[in-house]
Amino acid sequence: MMIINILGLLLIGLIVWWFWLYKPREVIVSEGAITVMVEDGTYQPSRIKLAAGEPATIRFMRKDASPCAGTVLFSDFDVSEELPLNQFKSIVLPAMEKGEYAFSCQMQMYRGTLLVE
């Protein structure tokens, strides 16, 4: 029983580490544009590094027919746009100050982060 308990606690530790503490590598936007795939419950890539003080274009390609995937919100910039299925949609973001800005679907199930440095 002791082993099972230890395994259980380890599992909890793994959940905390994997979902909260671990930061996946960010993708750096070059030449001001990047394509984000909206598919299977995730934005790919989901962590995007941008240069501060420069506008950036993010092109979304929605492959997921679920209505949850249909809207992308950049709450910090008051931007919300509908993403048509199987079509590119470009969103031009204004020049941003340094910091982390989240983007997500309406239900917060699709989540991504802009790292502006």
Add this chain to the structure above:
Amino acid sequence: MNQITPDQQAGHAKCHQDGEQPSANSASQELIIEGASCASCVGKIEAALNNVSGVEKAEVNFAQRTATVLGSVNSGDLIKAVEKAGYNAKVQEDGSEQDSLDEKEQADWAYYKRLMREMTIALTLGIPLMAYSVIVGEMTVTSNTERVVWLVIGLLTLGVMLFSGKHFFVGAWKSFTNHSANMDTLIALGTGTAWLYSMVVVFFPYAVPEMARHVYFEATAMIIGLIDLGLALEIKARGRTSEAIKRLIGLQAKTARVIRDDKEIDILIEQVLLNDKVRVRPGERIPVDGVVLDGHTSVDESMLTGEPMPVEKKQDDEVVGGTINKTGSIVFKATRVGKDTALAQIIGMVKRAQNSKPPIGRLADAISAYFVPVVMIIAVVSALTWLNLGPDPAIAFAIVSATTVLIIACPCALGLATPMSVMVGVGKAAEAGVLIRNGEALQTSSKITAMILDKTGTITLGSPKVTNIHLAHAESEEDVLRLAASLEAGSEHPLAVSIVESATERDLSLDKVEQFSAIAGHGVEGFVGEQQLLFGNEKLMRDKNISVDDYVDVAQKMAEEAKTPMYFAADGKLAAIIAVADPIKNDSISAIKRLQKNGIRVVMLTGDNRATAKAVADKVGISEFFAEVLPEQKAEKVAELQMQNEIVGMTGDGINDAPALALANVGFAIGTGTDVAIESADITLMRGSLHGLADAIAVSKATLRNIKQNLFGAFIYNVAGVPFAAGVLYPFFGLLLSPVIAGAAMAFSSLTVVSNANRLRFFKAQEH
């Protein structure tokens, strides 16, 4: 009037669909070429395009019959050049709003059908298994024959998981590798755990205690089927939340009859160019915005402004695309086309507002971000607790509780609670002619405690008329009016306009004014010939040492009749007092009463003198007012009320009260149908009636109430459901939730949220 650009509306960010081409000043434009039948045409068309001024480079792709043009040039000029060369061309459009709406509906319908198919397969296996477990009893593995039977059923369940639940598993895996977790994670983990445990029982029954040799294939199949069903129904319900925007898009005419080269031709609305002459016959929809050149008619603008009475239109009047021409035939000049029309801007604004979130949703968003991993941890803790402290068979209890916890938790209900209500609420407001800029404006306007109403143009019609001319030292009314009108001719102040209009009505010719100067908030002065003229309020006269003492009573009497008295002096003597009255709008009194009935402190604000202000305030039933307020003091009055801890709404025409509108907690601008998006306003009322204000507040309150119900329901559901699923009631009442019930509850919790939001569709905004 200032029109906000789409860029400004989107917080200085802009979006476009790839391939979308603005009609002018674009770096690159695509044209579709028609009538080019041979390769030699290419050179001709390219030459024609390259000759258009502003074109840097034009290339024709003969195979695709398209032309790509680089440069800063209007697409209309390009089309004309191609037509001149003997071919036809049109702008490659991205597709109309209607097209993208149709596409979206088709995609939703296809997804709905797919989910229903997957649901049918899952329940075809799940329901008989479920019935078996209820009728026959325990689904246990006690013999080798049963092992074989359950193995077959286990494989069938695997088939269901692959066919009907593949999207959950793929989504869960992709999220996992992306270090995130979502609803798919919970469903995949829950159903996967139940299936894996069951397969362990089938393959290695002796590895688990005898009492724990249950299989849970029915739970796996039922949960997948029920959640697919819930998602499918949710898509249907979501479709209904966007009814308002569909209705707005449906207002757009498909074609327009334009007059080009003296010929009337029917063309697609996307091809209408600026300055095109457009003919609209009775019963037809006005295709784009414009100014009437010829004809007389009445137009039903109710679909845009909520104003039920048709509006008369004659030469030089503005017409708005999407409204219906009722009686006469008119020809108008197109002044705004494509994405610049009022209707297109309204649609854009409503869409943006529908997708924006009020602050109340932020807590739910913050919770959603941590929700799934927390539920996973609770599932592990629950399983460990059952294993350590639970009765026999502890392993079975542990599996059931962990599965049920994973399945019952519904982050979607939390996530959907706010956006669904905002979607319906903002749409509902738009139907009543109320344009809400964003979720924050929606939330704040539900909490307004005090409303400041600008008098002129808001409570009154804003088109004052001269009612009395009381002569002092002057000898004729005509002379007074002629000189006063001459002095005021350059001013745009509504009172000045009324003086000039009155002079025009009497056919008086105006004199040339020299050394004109305006004294803000007081009046104007200038010279006609040698004569020095002054026109303004009592303070102006006193400042200039003109005696008015004998006439103060006259002015006072006029003011008490809700008229605005203005003093006119010539050569240092008071010549006359001219009284102007601005009629109160028909329904201002009832609308103000409505606001007061809702517990809102209504305050009037005006530049007029106290007596006139009091008379108007008395007439409309307002007991509190600020009189003699200079334009730049309006914002101070807003701040004054805010200092008294009021949540202040400020209503004005959006022109000279921008600072006050911006400072107010919610700025309301009263528009006139075409002024759809007044920059400084949080909420734009498309019709002139103050009932729009009461409607806006009522819709906001109803929407916020709906959001709260949704959030409360979703919180309670999760806060009560998760511990129940973990088995906290078992020690007291012996109650443990079945994973199948959890699956059903989860599937229908988000559906309930969407359905509750849909109730807002039946909200009646107008309660006159």
